[in-house]
Amino acid sequence: MDRPHTPHTRNPPGEDHDQHLIERIFEGILWNSRYFVLLGVVFGALSAIVLFIAGSSEIVTVLTEFLRLSENHLSHEEILIDVIGAIDFYLIGLVLLIFSFGIYELFISELDVARKKGDFGSILEVSSLDDLKNKIIKVIIMVLIVSFFQRILSMEFTTSMDMLAMAASIGIICIGVYFLGRH
Template sequence: MLEKLFENGLWKSRFVVILAVIFGFLGAVILFLVASVDIIGVAKFVITNVLNGTHPEHFHEDIVAGIIGAVDLYLIAVVMLIFSFGIYELFISKIDAACNEENENCNTILAIHSLDQLKDKIAKVIIMVLIVNYFQRVLHTKYETPLELLYFALAITALAVGLYFLGKVGKK
């Protein structure tokens, strides 16, 4: 009886991960809102400068950097969503709303069946976040020597090769 009571309590303790699900989802919503406010800020900047007829130095770079920064936040928000959905499905319950009731087709975008699958999905999105972050930083970098341009080209090549192999992971 003590063993059954202990095992039952141990099994029910998995519900503590609901905190990670709730706060992970809340973090995702906050990041989506912040990124959207950033996009609105870029739009105001563009509209203000266009209406005033001004064209500040680094105008295009500032616009692209602002949008890329927002994309970076959106991607991190997606990581948080994938984490929340995955943890919920692994520890609590399958998400019934993701399945079509008529023919039982389930949306597989956020379907997680193992911890390794969750790690793989999160890792892919994190790699995309790093690439977007790299692109954002490159916009404001000054290249003064041919060697620096060569390093830049090599970095782009390495990113392309990495993305190619990342696309091959998990496919047969």
């Protein structure tokens, strides 16, 4: 005996004889529209590559300036600021890679190549959008901390209040990182 198809009852998998042709076509189009996610995957990965190249270029520039024996030799602070800027590029590149891997795994398919080789790390394993969001948020917080550190290095401290504000800022960041690590 056939049961009537209503929006609240579902047929078992493979049994769609009650489903209208238009409904099947619409659901097929809707389901396949998830492949538009590939645009985010591809361009996220390409953006990550660009950022890794930019960070590496920054390091090469610092290295060549450091090794050049000229009057315009880089100071230790300038070297640190530039290297931290490169780290910023790398971290943002990591955010984009994690995003690309995560949305690919959530919407398209698991990364079989990584799983077969056993190279699949927990950083890239994403089981839900919340999991992806949490991983990305942690890296973004690290980017903000590195950017803050870079800004601190280039600041001029003229009063004791400047030093106190810097110390308080660092203390607040340490507390935040502590609580982030507990989550």
